[in-house]
Amino acid sequence: xxxxxxxxxxxxxxxxxxxxxxxxxxxxxxxxxxxxxxxxxxxxxxxxxxxxxxxxxxxxxxxxxxxxxxxxxxxxxxxxxxxxxxxxxxxxxxxxxxxxxxxxxxxxxxxxxxxxxxxxxxxxxxxxxxxxxxxxxxxxxxxxxxxxxxxxxxxxxxxxxxxxxxxxxxxxxxxxxxxxxxxxxxxxxxxxxxxxxxxxxxxxxxxxxxxxxxxxxxxxxxxxxxxxxxxxxxxxxxxxxxxxxxxxxxxxxxxxxxxxxxxxxxxxxxxxxxxxxxxxxxxxxxxxxxxxxxxxxxxxxxxxxxxxxxxxxxxxxxxxxxxxxxxxxxxxxxxxxxxxxxxxxxxxxxxxxxxx
Amino acid sequence: xxxxxxxxxxxxxxxxxxxxxxxxxxxxxxxxxxxxxxxxxxxxxxxxxxxxxxxxxxxxxxxxxxxxxxxxxxxxxxxxxxxxxxxxxxxxxxxxxxxxxxxxxxxxxxxxxxxxxxxxxxxxxxxxxxxxxxxxxxxxxxxxxxxxxxxxxxxxxxxxxxxxxxxxxxxxxxxxxxxxxxxxxxxxxxxxxxxxxxxxxxxxxxxxxxxxxxxxxxxxxxxxxxxxxxxxxxxxxxxxxxxxxxxxxxxxxxxxxxxxxxxxxxxxxxxxxxxxxxxxxxxxxxxxxxxxxxxxxxxxxxxxxxxxx
Numbered sequence: 016x017x018x019x020x021x022x023x024x025x026x027x028x029x030x031x032x033x034x035x036x037x038x039x040x041x042x043x044x045x046x047x048x049x050x051x052x053x054x055x056x057x058x059x060x061x062x063x064x065x066x067x068x069x070x071x072x073x074x075x076x077x078x079x080x081x082x083x084x085x086x087x088x089x090x091x092x093x094x095x096x097x098x099x100x101x102x103x104x105x106x107x108x109x110x111x112x113x114x115x116x117x118x119x120x121x122x123x124x125x126x127x128x129x130x131x132x133x134x135x136x137x138x139x140x141x142x143x144x145x146x147x148x149x150x151x152x153x154x155x156x157x158x159x160x161x162x163x164x165x166x167x168x169x170x171x172x173x174x175x176x177x178x179x180x181x182x183x184x185x186x187x188x189x190x191x192x193x194x195x196x197x198x199x200x201x202x203x204x205x206x207x208x209x210x211x212x213x214x215x216x217x218x219x220x221x222x223x224x225x226x227x228x229x230x231x232x233x234x235x236x237x238x239x240x241x242x243x244x245x246x247x248x249x250x251x252x253x254x255x256x257x258x259x260x261x262x263x264x265x266x267x268x269x270x271x272x273x274x275x276x277x278x279x280x281x282x283x284x285x286x287x288x289x290x291x292x293x294x295x296x297x298x299x300x301x302x303x304x305x306x307x308x309x310x311x312x313x314x315x316x317x318x319x320x321x322x323x324x325x326x327x328x329x330x331x332x333x334x335x336x337x338x339x340x341x342x343x344x345x346x347x348x349x350x351x352x353x354x355x356x357x358x359x360x361x362x363x364x365x366x367x368x369x370x371x
Numbered sequence: 372x373x374x375x376x377x378x379x380x381x382x383x384x385x386x387x388x389x390x391x392x393x394x395x396x397x398x399x400x401x402x403x404x405x406x407x408x409x410x411x412x413x414x415x416x417x418x419x420x421x422x423x424x425x426x427x428x429x430x431x432x433x434x435x436x437x438x439x440x441x442x443x444x445x446x447x448x449x450x451x452x453x454x455x456x457x458x459x460x461x462x463x464x465x466x467x468x469x470x471x472x473x474x475x476x477x478x479x480x481x482x483x484x485x486x487x488x489x490x491x492x493x494x495x496x497x498x499x500x501x502x503x504x505x506x507x508x509x510x511x512x513x514x515x516x517x518x519x520x521x522x523x524x525x526x527x528x529x530x531x532x533x534x535x536x537x538x539x540x541x542x543x544x545x546x547x548x549x550x551x552x553x554x555x556x557x558x559x560x561x562x563x564x565x566x567x568x569x570x571x572x573x574x575x576x577x578x579x580x581x582x583x584x585x586x587x588x589x590x591x592x593x594x595x596x597x598x599x600x601x602x603x604x605x606x607x608x609x610x611x612x613x614x615x616x617x618x619x620x621x622x623x624x625x626x627x628x629x630x631x632x633x634x635x636x637x638x639x640x641x642x643x644x645x646x647x648x649x650x651x652x653x654x655x656x657x658x659x660x661x662x663x664x665x666x667x668x669x670x671x672x673x674x675x676x677x678x679x680x
Binding site: 166213324 | 373375376388406408409410411413414441444446447476477478479480481484680
């Protein structure tokens, strides 16, 4: 038996639930809200924590307070949401024995913290983007850190959260700067937009960076030029299941910030194999290390891989706890969720902790 | 829009990446592309010079066409060290006919941001060079120079300073048959007015192809070129990749010289359907593919060139 905690309409929840049910596994879905209201989780069986995509009420509940957004495209600061998520994860962790999770709540929390994830991977000598230690309070500090680090191009990202909203790439010259972000800055509010036209000029860029720094703790990463295909930059999403890379998709965008939910297109493993040739083996071995060394207690991980322009170098971008929604992508004939279900018994056996 | 891919062909040859240790393709057929082996390093010396030396040692006299890709820290500095290395290797590259400097995608460096070098000494070091191409114009110099062999000159820019027109006008290029300039966006340094262009558009008996491409003042350029003496010489006029509208096309239609061309390339344009039909019907080969629509923001129309940022 498996209990899924997540949004009833989240496509990961429904996708995994139907794959499990098809394999004859009993599935119960519980909302975050029910858990937060004190509803008991089943005393046995496995627990999969999922996302809450499309469940605005739940997102709001994690934030606490009223929905203050003026439109669905408004992107609120992530810090209050992350506080709520951490409390929720802590609660679930208290309610369930550690060996019943398909991914430990603490790992899920960690993956939504870019600074700690970067640190964990870097400590294991897994290739990641260089990240500044300093927490900048203002645009000037961002620019100073970039210059002092010798990084002419950087990404400024909210430390917590996921996705491309509130992420900005910044290019710096002596007396000039260009910022690209899927973010529209209107008054004191921030909206998500697909229009990623560059904002040029030091003052204009400073103004936007000040806004991003004021709303959230941000991290500064060095920006790495990526490989392109058919005029677009691409990166890879590799899904590891039980430590083994399985599904792999190529995601591309013409804009500065690549992300699947920013209108990226997809290609499959065959295309990736053709593009990367022998470098693919290195990529897959990095993914194995992320899974086995950094997050060994997670059944699956969605690992984002950035590939250099000559397609011979790579780094790990983000590691996504909820990264297994790759619609239409199969590996050995199985969808992501089917492959997870198939891998489950041996994964549990290898942990020698099958409690269900 | 931007440069999203490395060159697939250069001066009519397919481009192939190469680094030391890899087998060499048929060098009479292929342009070799050499780039830094450590594209994510931002300090130290790049590997291009070492690769060029290895190439020269292996097959220097067979090399005919080279494409230089991203160099170390190309986001902050021009390819001076690569240009210097090429100049130093000139005696060992006796058959080098074509060089492209700066094959970088927007991911490696935006075209408007790219730094270049003074390429005049490179031309002087290779008196039998036939084709020179470059991308990016910050720090670029192109002469004036006297070069008897140069048949093709390609300058790709997101915003071309008109001083490069002057450098070309003041140069002596008696073999030049292909001149291709990417004019770019006025917000990124394009100050190529009709007046600036005029001395370039005089009669040039050797010229067969004139490209004034990627211009955000394409209408002004179309007007300037439409009745220029140079049109008596060229077979192909290429005004593609820019923001040409009906206004510029009217000027072309009104010209007595346009119909003497073999080919008029206008692809990537902002012409109306009616104008597209009219200009296609002038009895020569006209490329009006890739029609674009102006974008409207806050009541203002925006038209963009192929590559500007």
